[in-house]
Amino acid sequence: MATLEELRLQLDEIDDQLVKLYENRMQVCKEVGEFKVNSGRKVFDKLREREKLAAVSAKVSGDFNKKGIQELYEQLMSMSRKLQYQLLVEAGALGRLPFIEVDSLNKDKARVVFQGVEGAYGQAAMQHYFGENCNSFHVRTFRDAMEAIEEGSADYAVLPIENSSAGAVNEMYDLLVEFENYIVAETIIPITHTLSGLPGTNLDEIKRVYSKAEALMQTSRFLDEHSNWQQISVVNTAIAAKKILEDQDKTQAAVCSAYAAKVHGLSVLQDEINDEPNNSTRFIVVTNQKIFLQDASKISICFEVPHESGSLYRILSHFIYNDLNMTKIESRPMEGRNWEYRFFVDFEGNMADAAVKNAIRGLREEARNLKILGNY
Numbered sequence: 001m002a003t004l005e006e007l008r009l010q011l012d013e014i015d016d017q018l019v020k021l022y023e024n025r026m027q028v029c030k031e032v033g034e035f036k037v038n039s040g041r042k043v044f045d046k047l048r049e050r051e052k053l054a055a056v057s058a059k060v061s062g063d064f065n066k067k068g069i070q071e072l073y074e075q076l077m078s079m080s081r082k083l084q085y086q087l088l089v090e091a092g093a094l095g096r097l098p099f100i101e102v103d104s105l106n107k108d109k110a111r112v113v114f115q116g117v118e119g120a121y122g123q124a125a126m127q128h129y130f131g132e133n134c135n136s137f138h139v140r141t142f143r144d145a146m147e148a149i150e151e152g153s154a155d156y157a158v159l160p161i162e163n164s165s166a167g168a169v170n171e172m173y174d175l176l177v178e179f180e181n182y183i184v185a186e187t188i189i190p191i192t193h194t195l196s197g198l199p200g201t202n203l204d205e206i207k208r209v210y211s212k213a214e215a216l217m218q219t220s221r222f223l224d225e226h227s228n229w230q231q232i233s234v235v236n237t238a239i240a241a242k243k244i245l246e247d248q249d250k251t252q253a254a255v256c257s258a259y260a261a262k263v264h265g266l267s268v269l270q271d272e273i274n275d276e277p278n279n280s281t282r283f284i285v286v287t288n289q290k291i292f293l294q295d296a297s298k299i300s301i302c303f304e305v306p307h308e309s310g311s312l313y314r315i316l317s318h319f320i321y322n323d324l325n326m327t328k329i330e331s332r333p334m335e336g337r338n339w340e341y342r343f344f345v346d347f348e349g350n351m352a353d354a355a356v357k358n359a360i361r362g363l364r365e366e367a368r369n370l371k372i373l374g375n376y
């Protein structure tokens with residue numbers, strides 16, 4: 001029986017041959033890439049890849065080796081495509097990337113919309129980014145805000161996308177796909193909820209609590225201590241506060257900020273009721289122009305993947321191969337297509353970077369319906 005050292009020597013000899021063959025193969029792929037740059041043909045040829053996988057697996061025996069050779073060739077062809085995308089980007093054949101770089105946003109002249117009423121967290125986020133005296137108005141729903149941007153009655157909208165304890169604001173992801181609006185900035189503000197009611201209200205009197213669904217979730221520990229209170233969800237925390245004032249009913253209270261309570265003449269019955277003391281929300285600044293700031297360092301995209309094994313893995317390999325740090329992934333069900341999903345990915349980078357251009361070139365060819373949601 002051969003010793004381990006002898007077996008390793010045999011492996012080293014085989015690997016020397018494999019490495020040389022790999023280099024030879026990539027050299028030919030480079031020539032294929034040059035041909036494609038000149039002829040305008042797509043890099044990704046799904047049919048050719050399928051035929052290649054069938055051909056190589058027919059040449060080996062046993063299920064284990066058939067699976068192995070398929071995986072190896074999937075990887076080889078994926079490297080080949082990435083090399084070819086690099087050639088395309090170098091040749092300036094990037095495809096559509098019509099985002100325009102800007103030095104700064106004209107915050108002073110901007111008309112900004114937020115969702116809710118006076119006192120909403122969206123207003124606080126807006127003031128945080130655009131300043132206390134910015135020219136603003138509010139609308140009832142997120143959709144209304146997206147419409148205001150799309151039709152141009154506002155230049156920017158400030159809308160919540162993620163909370164540190166309750167997670168993603170799902171509706172916002174769906175709206176970003178539906179509307180031709182783009183993220184141009186983000187701002188994070190601390191969220192401190194209170195239970196507020198009409199002045200003089202006693203906690204024992206309360207029967208119903210109004211707030212936005214996410215705020216009810218973020219205060220579930222406190223609310224669970226009062227399981228006899230009915231929880232009613234409304235579109236915004238400040239709208240909940242306004243309702244309490246309007247109804248003049250001491251059996252009702254709102255989960256809202258201390259600022260919203262003050263604006264709507266309520267008393268804080270219990271302060272800081274959020275489960276997480278560091279509760280904060282990330283807001284996005286949305287506009288209808290495809291612009292990005294010079295110092296932008298994060299890109300948000302979304303895409304669909306075919307309903308087949310390994311498809312998400314193959315798409316994500318574009319980030320790994322181009323050394324791009326993926327910071328977030330979310331999925332949302334696709335309308336009318338049960339159990340199929342659209343993926344939302346955030347990664348670090350600026351659209352002017354070569355690595356980002358390479359990755360986008362590959363994603364555009366290999367993912368379905370890629371949309372760049374913004375670079376900010």
Ligand SMILES: O=C(O)C(=O)C[C@]1(C(=O)O)C=C[C@@H](O)C=C1
Pocket residue numbers: 029032033043044045046048049052076077078080081
């Ligand atoms: O044959 C081609 O068109 C190639 O680009 C080569 C290759 C491969 O590496 O075999 C790579 C990408 C295509 O999707 C199909 C095959």
